[in-house]
Amino acid sequence: MGVDVALRIENLRKSYGSAPAVDGVDLTVEQGQIVGVLGPNGSGKTTTVECAYGLRRPDSGRIRVFGLNPLSEPGRVARLVGTQLQDSALPDRIRVGEALHLFAALARSPVDERQELERWGLAARRRASFGSLSGGQRQRLLVALALVGRPRLVFLDEMTTGLDPNARREVWDLVEQVRRGGTTVVLVTHFMDEAFRLCDRVAVLKDGHKVADGTPGELIDRYGGGTTVRFSVPPQAEVPRLAELPGVLTAERVDGRIEIRGRGPFLVSLGHTLAVAHLDDVELDVRRPSLEDAYVQLVGPEASR
Numbered sequence: 001m002g003v004d005v006a007l008r009i010e011n012l013r014k015s016y017g018s019a020p021a022v023d024g025v026d027l028t029v030e031q032g033q034i035v036g037v038l039g040p041n042g043s044g045k046t047t048t049v050e051c052a053y054g055l056r057r058p059d060s061g062r063i064r065v066f067g068l069n070p071l072s073e074p075g076r077v078a079r080l081v082g083t084q085l086q087d088s089a090l091p092d093r094i095r096v097g098e099a100l101h102l103f104a105a106l107a108r109s110p111v112d113e114r115q116e117l118e119r120w121g122l123a124a125r126r127r128a129s130f131g132s133l134s135g136g137q138r139q140r141l142l143v144a145l146a147l148v149g150r151p152r153l154v155f156l157d158e159m160t161t162g163l164d165p166n167a168r169r170e171v172w173d174l175v176e177q178v179r180r181g182g183t184t185v186v187l188v189t190h191f192m193d194e195a196f197r198l199c200d201r202v203a204v205l206k207d208g209h210k211v212a213d214g215t216p217g218e219l220i221d222r223y224g225g226g227t228t229v230r231f232s233v234p235p236q237a238e239v240p241r242l243a244e245l246p247g248v249l250t251a252e253r254v255d256g257r258i259e260i261r262g263r264g265p266f267l268v269s270l271g272h273t274l275a276v277a278h279l280d281d282v283e284l285d286v287r288r289p290s291l292e293d294a295y296v297q298l299v300g301p302e303a304s305r
């Protein structure tokens, strides 16, 4: 395995009783990337990442973390990996500084506690109890705890759930900062805007299977359904045939309103064709598909949030 791979999962299977939670998942995370794991509730995201860092024993499959097997070398893997706790995992009465100190005491080469509190904007809250923190402060503390041992790979699971838009953006900036510091990030999330903003690659799980894997742009191109352009023309206008332009999938005219759906660089030929037909003053309303469109296409509308 190449040295530039942080995590490689091959054909992972894990059942609870007779029900398969993860059924043949492959995932490769290159060093320095932020990789998102997306999927509806119960699709196997948490089980996959818990197997990856050795918290759960797979039924079968192969997992390597920087080339190490988490089952046979749990101690070495634990030193390379950080995981974000769920916020229920910390007692409400523990103080911010105490929690960080406790985690630092367990790490072989911990970060400087004071600097870490500054970095995460928690210095003024050092003596505050965990239970008194705002949602954003809690998440920042949980991420700080995951990073206290200077991991080379960190797993962040639903880190912005319950945060307001400003707090989410703050956490996103911090995740980018973590990656700039050289740590590889695996991000489990339900939020498509978060995955689009942060992830170099995303894997989409459904019913324990990986149904797609690629950059957000690739998934949008492949599954997003294409770009839609709408415009109005005067009722008597002669509109050239647009359905045959390269890249156009569908073209419909309903009264004076035209809707074109296409893929690839069809906008240039559309614009050119309209200009030649003296329709260059129409106002084009262009809607590009989002990662959410691709996701809904992949997992079905009832599964999206």
Ligand SMILES: Nc1ncnc2c1ncn2[C@@H]1O[C@H](COP(=O)(O)OP(=O)(O)OP(=O)(O)O)[C@@H](O)[C@H]1O
Pocket: 016, 020, 021, 022, 039, 040, 041, 042, 043, 044, 045, 046, 047, 048
């Ligand atoms: N400890 C467990 N015992 C029994 N079944 C479990 C256990 N943990 C998970 N499952 C089941 O395994 C399946 C996959 O769960 P998992 O938590 O991995 O999915 P997820 O994609 O992380 O879901 P969510 O988005 O809700 O966190 C689900 O059907 C879930 O009910």
